[in-house]
Amino acid sequence: MKTILLKNRPKGKPQTSDFEFTESEKPVPQDGEVLLETKYVSVDPYLRGRMRDEKSYIEPFKLNEPVESAVVAEVVESKNEKFKKGDFLTGMLQWKEFQTNTGKGLRKVDKDKASLSAYLGVLGLTGLTAYFGLKRIGELKDGETLLVSGAAGAVGTVVGQIGKIMGCTVVGIAGTDEKVTMLTDEYGFDAAINYSKTDDMTAAIKKAAPDGIDVYFDNVGSYTLDAAMNNINRFGRVVNCGAISLYNETEQPTGPRLETTIVKKSIKMQGFIVRNFEEDFQEGIQQLGSWLQEGKLKHEETIVDGFEKIPQAFIDLFDGKNKGKMVVKV
Numbered sequence: 484m485k486t487i488l489l490k491n492r493p494k495g496k497p498q499t500s501d502f503e504f505t506e507s508e509k510p511v512p513q514d515g516e517v518l519l520e521t522k523y524v525s526v527d528p529y530l531r532g533r534m535r536d537e538k539s540y541i542e543p544f545k546l547n548e549p550v551e552s553a554v555v556a557e558v559v560e561s562k563n564e565k566f567k568k569g570d571f572l573t574g575m576l577q578w579k580e581f582q583t584n585t586g587k588g589l590r591k592v593d594k595d596k597a598s599l600s601a602y603l604g605v606l607g608l609t610g611l612t613a614y615f616g617l618k619r620i621g622e623l624k625d626g627e628t629l630l631v632s633g634a635a636g637a638v639g640t641v642v643g644q645i646g647k648i649m650g651c652t653v654v655g656i657a658g659t660d661e662k663v664t665m666l667t668d669e670y671g672f673d674a675a676i677n678y679s680k681t682d683d684m685t686a687a688i689k690k691a692a693p694d695g696i697d698v699y700f701d702n703v704g705s706y707t708l709d710a711a712m713n714n715i716n717r718f719g720r721v722v723n724c725g726a727i728s729l730y731n732e733t734e735q736p737t738g739p740r741l742e743t744t745i746v747k748k749s750i751k752m753q754g755f756i757v758r759n760f761e762e763d764f765q766e767g768i769q770q771l772g773s774w775l776q777e778g779k780l781k782h783e784e785t786i787v788d789g790f791e792k793i794p795q796a797f798i799d800l801f802d803g804k805n806k807g808k809m810v811v812k813v
């Protein structure tokens with residue numbers, strides 16, 4: 484069976500040569516353990532941060548050790564009375580085809596309620612990031628104007644849809660014409676901007692939202708954040724969810740550069756980590772699950788086939804190759 488190790492700390496954009504595949508025997512579960520077979524692996528932009536040797540909210544990956552991310556796995560053998568053969572579990576697991584685990588920190592998922600991959604996206608951490616970021620940090624209110632960047636991705640598609648469920652005007656920013664059309668035609672966004680074809684983002688946002696922005700859900704950082712701030716309304720809120728445009732940069736820009744806007748317009752800007760809301764995850768999963776069942780929420784995903792494609796699928800996030808949640812099916 485195969486395992487994927489982090490071989491080098493990437494410099495700039497990650498390369499497949501930063502990862503190494505090893506072969507070993509399938510492990511045998513001890514008392515209290517289960518043997519898990521990996522079914523779906525989540526690849527996420529935040530993993531790039533864990534590849535740096537830096538202190539953060541989560542431990543950096545160690546060199547020559549397995550990478551880990553959210554995974555859905557099947558119990559193929561159980562020596563733990565809480566789990567039986569055929570159960571599907573999700574949680575943070577290593578990039579291995581098979582692994583043993585005590586089940587601590589893993590939760591069972593029901594494949595009859597949603598597809599297994601949905602538990603890595605809309606019913607997993609990215610759905611919860613959208614839900615809690617928008618509700619608790621953005622404090623989005625019915626009828627407001629919401630702008631979201633990274634809009635066609637895993638978090639972004641859910642953010643925009645929640646905005647529509649709440650009767651808000653929603654504007655999305657994404658990197659291709661195909662994504663922009665998907666947002667307006669399939670997801671009901673009121674407008675969408677292709678940033679890769681736009682020289683003046685401030686003007687483009689103004690055109691799409693002439694009355695200004697009440698909440699900006701920022702997934703990309705940098706100049707898009709500046710342009711959003713140029714359009715923000717009084718008492719606006721900025722949800723600093725992520726800054727993918729900076730993750731592969733070796734020099735980080737200083738900032739924020741818009742203190743005057745923040746003061747003059749009484750803006751609230753706040754970052755967050757979805758795990759801050761861990762105690763309330765059940766609320767989020769329940770709400771997202773009901774919207775999904777009622778057909779109010781659509782669930783976009785890009786599924787790549789094959790364990791050996793995991794590193795490339797991760798790298799492809801930085802080239803915008805995904806629509807919705809990027810997941811690898813093993």
Ligand code: NDP
Nearest residue numbers: 612636637638657658702724725726727728755756757803
């Ligand atoms: P996505 O599914 O959105 O995938 C990444 C997308 O980012 C790509 O599809 C691409 O779309 C876009 N992108 C890549 N490079 C750039 C760039 N240089 N400038 C602008 N856009 C770029 O990933 P997620 O939904 O998983 O994550 C979205 C954001 O949310 C990330 O910043 C991530 O770190 C953050 N996050 C934060 C969490 C938290 O707890 N705070 C938890 C989970 C995610 P395009 O074609 O549009 O460029």
